[in-house]
Structures are given as C-alpha cells and as structure tokens.
Amino acid sequence: MSRLDLLIVGAGPAGMAAALAARRHGLEVMVIDDQPTPGGQIWRSVEQAARRDDILGPSYVEGRAVAEAFRASGVIYQPGAQLWQLEPGFRAFVSRNRQAQVIEAKAVILATGAQERPVPFPGWTLPGVLTVGAAQILLKNAGQIPAGPVWIAGSGPLPLLYAVQLLRAGGQVAGYLDTTPAGQWRAALRHLPRALCASGDLAKGLSWAAMLRRKAPVIRGVIEIEALGDGRIETLRYRTADRATATVEANTLLVHEGVVPNIHAALSLDCTVAWDPAQDCYAPIVDRWGESSQVDLFVAGDGAGIAGAKAAQLRGELATLRVAVKLGSTSEDAAAVAARPIRRKLDRELAVRPFLDALFRPRPQVFAPADKTIVCRCEEITAGEIRALASVGRPGPNQIKAATRAGMGPCQGRQCGYTVTRIVGAAQNRPPAEVGFFHIRPPLKPVTLGELAALHQPAAP
Amino acid sequence: MRADVVVIGAGVVGAAIAYGLATRNVRVLAIDGGDRDFRAANANFGLVWQQGKGLDMPAYQQLTRGSVELWPNFSAELADASAIDVHYDRSGGLSICLSEAEFETQRTTLLRLHNQLGGAEADWEMLDRSALVRLLPTVEFGPDVVGASYGPDDGQTNPLRLLSALHAGLLRRGGALRGGSTVHAVHSDGSGGFTIEFGSERVSAARVVIAAGLGSKALAAQVGLDIPIRPQRGQILVTERLAPFLPIPMQGLRQTREGTVMIGSTRDDPGFDNSTTVEAGAWLSARALRRVPALRDTMLVRQWAGLRVLTPDEYPIYAESQSHPGAFVAVCHSGVTLAAAHAALLAEAIAAGRLPPSLDAFHQRRFDVPQAA
Amino acid sequence: MFRKLHEPEAGALTIDIDGVPAMAEPGESVAAVLLRQAEPWSRLTPVSQSKRAPYCMMGVCFDCLADVDGIASVQTCLRPVCDGMRVARQIGKRTIGS
Ligand SMILES: Cc1cc2nc3c(=O)[nH]c(=O)nc-3n(C[C@H](O)[C@H](O)[C@H](O)COP(=O)(O)OP(=O)(O)OC[C@H]3O[C@@H](n4cnc5c(N)ncnc54)[C@H](O)[C@@H]3O)c2cc1C
Ligand code: FES
Numbered sequence: 001m002s003r004l005d006l007l008i009v010g011a012g013p014a015g016m017a018a019a020l021a022a023r024r025h026g027l028e029v030m031v032i033d034d035q036p037t038p039g040g041q042i043w044r045s046v047e048q049a050a051r052r053d054d055i056l057g058p059s060y061v062e063g064r065a066v067a068e069a070f071r072a073s074g075v076i077y078q079p080g081a082q083l084w085q086l087e088p089g090f091r092a093f094v095s096r097n098r099q100a101q102v103i104e105a106k107a108v109i110l111a112t113g114a115q116e117r118p119v120p121f122p123g124w125t126l127p128g129v130l131t132v133g134a135a136q137i138l139l140k141n142a143g144q145i146p147a148g149p150v151w152i153a154g155s156g157p158l159p160l161l162y163a164v165q166l167l168r169a170g171g172q173v174a175g176y177l178d179t180t181p182a183g184q185w186r187a188a189l190r191h192l193p194r195a196l197c198a199s200g201d202l203a204k205g206l207s208w209a210a211m212l213r214r215k216a217p218v219i220r221g222v223i224e225i226e227a228l229g230d231g232r233i234e235t236l237r238y239r240t241a242d243r244a245t246a247t248v249e250a251n252t253l254l255v256h257e258g259v260v261p262n263i264h265a266a267l268s269l270d271c272t273v274a275w276d277p278a279q280d281c282y283a284p285i286v287d288r289w290g291e292s293s294q295v296d297l298f299v300a301g302d303g304a305g306i307a308g309a310k311a312a313q314l315r316g317e318l319a320t321l322r323v324a325v326k327l328g329s330t331s332e333d334a335a336a337v338a339a340r341p342i343r344r345k346l347d348r349e350l351a352v353r354p355f356l357d358a359l360f361r362p363r364p365q366v367f368a369p370a371d372k373t374i375v376c377r378c379e380e381i382t383a384g385e386i387r388a389l390a391s392v393g394r395p396g397p398n399q400i401k402a403a404t405r406a407g408m409g410p411c412q413g414r415q416c417g418y419t420v421t422r423i424v425g426a427a428q429n430r431p432p433a434e435v436g437f438f439h440i441r442p443p444l445k446p447v448t449l450g451e452l453a454a455l456h457q458p459a460a461p
Numbered sequence: 462m463r464a465d466v467v468v469i470g471a472g473v474v475g476a477a478i479a480y481g482l483a484t485r486n487v488r489v490l491a492i493d494g495g496d497r498d499f500r501a502a503n504a505n506f507g508l509v510w511q512q513g514k515g516l517d518m519p520a521y522q523q524l525t526r527g528s529v530e531l532w533p534n535f536s537a538e539l540a541d542a543s544a545i546d547v548h549y550d551r552s553g554g555l556s557i558c559l560s561e562a563e564f565e566t567q568r569t570t571l572l573r574l575h576n577q578l579g580g581a582e583a584d585w586e587m588l589d590r591s592a593l594v595r596l597l598p599t600v601e602f603g604p605d606v607v608g609a610s611y612g613p614d615d616g617q618t619n620p621l622r623l624l625s626a627l628h629a630g631l632l633r634r635g636g637a638l639r640g641g642s643t644v645h646a647v648h649s650d651g652s653g654g655f656t657i658e659f660g661s662e663r664v665s666a667a668r669v670v671i672a673a674g675l676g677s678k679a680l681a682a683q684v685g686l687d688i689p690i691r692p693q694r695g696q697i698l699v700t701e702r703l704a705p706f707l708p709i710p711m712q713g714l715r716q717t718r719e720g721t722v723m724i725g726s727t728r729d730d731p732g733f734d735n736s737t738t739v740e741a742g743a744w745l746s747a748r749a750l751r752r753v754p755a756l757r758d759t760m761l762v763r764q765w766a767g768l769r770v771l772t773p774d775e776y777p778i779y780a781e782s783q784s785h786p787g788a789f790v791a792v793c794h795s796g797v798t799l800a801a802a803h804a805a806l807l808a809e810a811i812a813a814g815r816l817p818p819s820l821d822a823f824h825q826r827r828f829d830v831p832q833a834a
Numbered sequence: 835m836f837r838k839l840h841e842p843e844a845g846a847l848t849i850d851i852d853g854v855p856a857m858a859e860p861g862e863s864v865a866a867v868l869l870r871q872a873e874p875w876s877r878l879t880p881v882s883q884s885k886r887a888p889y890c891m892m893g894v895c896f897d898c899l900a901d902v903d904g905i906a907s908v909q910t911c912l913r914p915v916c917d918g919m920r921v922a923r924q925i926g927k928r929t930i931g932s
Pocket of ligand 2: 889910
C-alpha cells in the first residue's frame, strides 16, 4: 500500500470526527480500531442497538448519525485491527484476522480514548466483579444486564448514569456505595459557576441522583470495599468513613473510580507526558492542535486528557486541521479561521471539567491498597510485595517491575501501572510526577510469533 | 558517610562485587543510578554459559569455566543470604545448527577453543539430529535443524531474580545500597582515599570500584583510566507463559521457570539507543520458528532492547588505576555467567587491595599496545 | 450472572462453549455470551490457576482470554461471535502443539 496522508487510531468520537474532517480536506485517511464496529466506548455497538435507545438515552443515539456519516465518508476503515507497534516516520504495525500488516502514513492521530482507572481492592479479580464501564458495554453490545440485584461502588458520573439505565431496563440495584469523599463538594464549589454557565449536563446528573435515591439504597462515604468468595464473588464487605464495616451478600459488584487516558501508544514512542494533578493521571503534552512532542504525531480525545465525547470530537477536528496545513491541503490562515468556532465550543465543553474533577477526585484508598491486595492482575503481585521492595534502595517503577514481575503480563501494565507509581511514591515520599511510569515496550496489543515472523524479509539483520 | 569500599553501579557486575565484599565483612556501599538508566542487568538473556566462549583468550575461557564451576554453590549461598531463588539450572545447553555448514563451523570452533586451552577435558559434544531428538523428546524440531553442540555444564538463571537477590543479599550481609543516585564525580581525598559525589551528597571510602556498565567510561577517566567501551544493542522477545516443554536452554531460545519463552538476541550498533524495531522482532521470530515451529501461535508479550557493554575485543576489563591506587574498574559482557567469579575471586581481590596475576590479561592496557602487523 | 433483556430473534446463532451449546446473537462478543452461562468465567490464570472472568470489556485487562476455534489466548471481549464457533475456557498455562 502507498503511504497514507493520515492514519487515525481509534474510531470513537475523536477518531471519527478527525476522519470526517480529513475527508473534507481531501486527505487519504485510514482509521483502524480494535472493535468490530465504529463508535468507541461511548457509542459502542450504536449501529445495531436501536431497540435499546430508550434505555441508553439521547447522547448515545446521537452517535448513530456520526457512524453513518463516517461510513459514507470514503475513509478506509479497518475494524477489528489492533495496533501493536508504531515506528517513527510512521510505520504502524497492525494485526487483523491474525495477519500482520504494515501501514505507512505521513501523520498519525492517536484517538485511543480512555480506560477506566484501575481500582485494586481485595477480591477485585473474582468473577462477578466487573467495572461499571464493562456492564454498560454489555448493555450496549449485547442488551444484557446483571441477572440479579447488583452492587455498584464508585464515584463519578458514569456509575450514576449506568444505575439509571439499568433501572430503566428493569434491572435491580442492591445498593449504591458512593465512594466520593465527603466534603469534596466544598473544593468543587468554586468551579461551579463556570461549570453552570457552560453545560446542561449538571442538571442531568442531579436528576439521575434523585432517581437512584428513590429506587435503591445509597450509602455515602464508603472508603473501603472487599469482595469475598470462592471462585466468584459471594459477599461484599465495605466500610464507611464514620461507621463500622458491613458485610452483605453479593452476586455482582460493579466498580468505577473515573477514567484515565490510554497513553500506551504515546508512551511507546517516548512522547513527553505530564502528570495532571486534577485528574490523577499522566497525559501526553500536546499543543493547541493536539500535536505531541513527536512531530506529526497527534493525540486527540480523551487520550490527551479526559474531557468527554463532545470535546473529543472537537479535538479530533482541530488535529486534522493542523494535519491538513502540514500536508498543504489548507493554509495556515484558513485553518486559524476554521479553528476559531471549534475552540469556542471546546472551551465551553472544558468549562465543566474542573468542577467534575474536583467533585469526583478519587478517594486516597484507591492509590494505597492494603498489602494483601493483588495489584498486578496478570502476574498476581500484591501491594505488599511491591511496597516491601519500594523502600529498599529507592527503585523506580521499572526496577520494581523487573524485581517483582508487576507489569510484565499481557495487559502491559494497564491495570497496575498507576498503582505501582503510587506505592513507590508513598514509600519514598516522592510525588507521582517525579516517580514516573513503566517504560512501555511493544507489542501494544497481542501478536503471535507467527504473525511477526511473516514480516521477516530474509535480507534483514 | 564513610565506607571501606564504595561500588559505583549496582547492575549485575557491581552488585555481585558488593555482595561478595559484604559476605567478607567489608563495609561496602553500592550506589546505583536512575530508573531509566541503561541497565544490561535487566535486559539480558540469563544464560550461564561457557560453551564456545574465549576464542584467542585462554584466560577468559579459564575465568568463565571457573565461574560456571562456582555457580551451583554461589546460587545456593545467595539463596540463603537473600531468601530469593534465582532459578538457576545447570541443565546443559544447546547451540542449534540449522545447516550442515553451521554444524561443521560450530564443531571446528569448539575444537579450536579446546586446543587453545590445552589439557583440559572437553566440555562439549556434537549431537546429530537423532541424538538431539533423544535428548529433548518433548520438542518437535523444525526440518532445518541438523543437530547441535551440547555443553553439559551450561545452564540458565533468571537474571531479574539474580539482580534482586544480589541486592537483598548485599543488604542482609550488612552492606548498603543507595539507588536513584547518579555519581558524577570521583576523586582522591588527598589522604589515600576517595570522595564520591552524587546529587548534592558525597561519601568517602578507602577504595572505590567503578562497575557502572556503560556509565563507567566517564567515571574511570576521573581516576586516570581510559577504558574503551561501547554499547551494542541486543533485542529480545518474550512470550506468554506456556506449560513446560523445553528443559534445556538453547542459545537464543529458552523457557523460563515461569513458563515464558525468551528469544534472543540481535546485535547492532545504533549507539545509546535502546528502542526496538519490528525488523528485529520479525527476524528473531522467524529464527525461533525454524527451530521450534509449534511456537507459531504463541503470543508475544514483550520485546525489549538492552545495550551490551563491550570492549574492543569483547572481553572484560578488570584494572586498578596506577595514578589512583585503590580505584578499580570492572566492566564486562556476560556479567551473569561471571557473577559467581565476581562475588568470589574479584571481591576477594578488592578486599585484599590488589588484583591477582590471574587477572593480568584483563587489564585495559592491552588496548594501549599497538597491534603488531 | 447476566441475562439478556430480550428473547433472541431470527438470526440467533449457536456457539459451543466447552462442549455446551450456547445461544448468541450476531454482533455480540464472545465474552458477553460467556457471562450469561451457568459457569460465567473465561480462564484459570497461568500463575495460580485462579478463576477469572471478563472484567473490563474494553480490551485492557486480558482476563477474558480463551481458546476460540483452536487459537488460544484470544481476547473474547473484542471478538464477535459467529455461528458454530468453538470456545474453550483456558486452563492455566497453555500448551504448544504436540
Ligand atoms: C541483549 C543482552 C543479552 C545478554 N545475555 C547474557 C547472557 O545470556 N548471559 C550473560 O552472562 N550475560 C548476558 N548479557 C550481558 C550482561 O547483561 C552484562 O554483562 C551485565 O549486565 C553487565 O553488568 P553491569 O553491572 O556492568 O552493567 P549494567 O547491568 O548495565 O548496570 C550498570 C549500572 O550502573 C548504574 N550506573 C551507571 N552510571 C552510573 C553513575 N554515574 N552513578 C551511579 N550508577 C551508575 C546504572 O544505573 C546500572 O544499574 C547480555 C546483555 C544483553 C544486552
Ligand atoms: S474483558 Fe478485559 S480484556 Fe477482555
């Protein structure tokens, strides 16, 4: 295949918006995505899920028109394709149907979105414990809900939204354990005026909370949870800030403590990242167009910092504008003019973030799991093992990884990376920004030796 | 702060020396650099290997054989000291030949090595394909495999556990370890000892050992030693965990006790660059599949690159500075294999304050002498 | 553990999970079907043989790994079902051919 103008990784709101804009500029653009259909996480399975529109609500249904336009735009779209390595220049190595291919492109936009923040607690590896995001995906993709009453534990807009969707669908909430630290609203309050001017979403959130309170017990100020059971969750134990522990029967537990950017692809190319104290995560440093510290490599959408679907679309458009300038299909001036209204809308979207970030700041226990807690799900390494080593000789996360195997399994540290950074930081009294993160190595997604070997040209080293 | 000996660098070379010193009741402090330093100790293949090593340098062949001989005891004592099992297996080792020509070359090389050593017993034998299949009935070899050389003394360890164990052993035997601290200056303190500076801190010591891998060149220069070392990149693949099928390691392909399969390693010279390339990954995979085709559907979990610490002849440098007596340098490739010797012989020598004649051949002055035409 | 909100319609298909036939619908993931089974798990870990089930449904936890049509370690949350598919829960460390 000849060299593309633009390769976009991810077909969520950011990726699709970027692709649509690229087509408008006449760029030759390919979008790859590991899902079988377009939509990303928020609009998962939106093309097929029409019958669940009432349950999922208008902001989900919106995605259908975007997906339709995307399909019709003339972009080269490869679903079910996993990017496992990106080399400068750019050469993207992608597997699809167990076949590896090389895609060359002049510019790349990483629109890989976010993942839910890993929340290690004792028992989080038991079957029956899932993330709230996972449950919502099951509703979107398969029209399925937990068979019995479900416990939801967490903080943020998503668990509220899912609880409401679940109730609408006829599901039952056994109890809602709100882990938002009490009093955090005080810190959030000063951001409220700006948030209110900008968005109707807050009112929506309040109405969800009200509906939930009518239909299910809501327990506030939960600081610790633990899942117990043999081969699957059977009981749930929780502790609130002011009361003793309670133990309840549980078949399904859904957890959520916010989302963090997917930064593995950016890290693998050594893009500079910075610690975002408001969102408790790393995010790639990008300019106002989304270009990273690597020339012609852009990051758009939640992958560049959590801001939601609408902002993601806008940031996708901005990135493409800049790509179009660089490839000579529009002028600097025209792009500046086109960017103005997009930035205005983006500012409005971003206005609500400081309030949400402050209100739903994760409780400190998320970052300091008890010793017996498994931190690395793949290699089954506990917080205690990591903690014990973290105080000997001042190792960093990569030395901890080498010494314990935490982060060496197939998920590539996506589930344990932040926890390792935090435990090391706590043990050494250093802020997470200074501690750093795992050195991300390929493959970003699984690839077999056979696929890799098929790329070998006998003349090589 | 004061120590008898400061070891700069706590990779597998520095840590082995420091551990050996601590077991000899020397007050030792090991100082190590940052989390993202080039650290061959965390990037290597984990073979404890003598087969085929030391062409044209009998002293190296001797040193390697000596270290391999010490390894069983060394690993047992280290396990005692550190409570960490380094997964050492003296399982024997194979070097697979993929053509008759390779087989012949391998045989000749090993014969030549053996002759250079003189007198010693052969530490290898050549196995044809059927003998190889008898030795490893659980492995289905690819059609190109014609045979292998087999070294009964060769073996493997888990290099990451080795490094952790050396650190833990060092501490438990009374030594100290200071990580995340890049040393920027070493100088005489005017009274026969040394001052070592890192960050805004300084320590003094009667002796100093520079074993900072690729960081050693700059430090050695400060004590009057010019050591010609360069990085050479080596890339390695590791797979998901598989049920045990390969009890004997091959050069370039081995199964760890965890079950993962390691595939190594390339050699190229991009300088101080430890990024990986798909070209290398594809080459490594293709080569591994020629040996064991059934690995085809196995998932790759990670590819990484490490930088070898190489001298011009690729053999170690052990030297004491003439201008700064009490300052030593230890740099080498194959620091895993040599760890047992470093913890014994080399630590002993440094504790005593001078290197033994058996190590003369490894002085860096061998590179100063112009080669006769 | 999970149940579908609607009865399967025309177009429903059958996949085989460890010898047990399971109803599925086009478009849904293998992991979604696994979570509806009486045994709603996907694998035993290679480290301690403990039971795991799909956890994140977005490809970032690798607990949904199973053998699909003879290929081991497939992320079932990313794999759509197709008629006649054979799924086997993955038990500990996988083995390689013969
Ligand atoms: C791909 C590859 C495969 C290999 N396979 C094998 C094998 O199978 N068997 C075998 O025996 N050997 C093998 N080796 C070789 C072995 O890994 C090395 O010989 C050994 O790690 C070198 O150890 P070192 O301590 O000198 O250097 P390193 O392990 O690189 O450690 C150097 C240390 O010094 C520290 N440092 C550097 N500068 C400073 C400073 N200024 N101040 C303080 N600290 C500093 C660093 O932080 C680091 O910890 C392999 C190497 C590679 C790259
Ligand atoms: S359920 Fe997490 S990767 Fe599939």
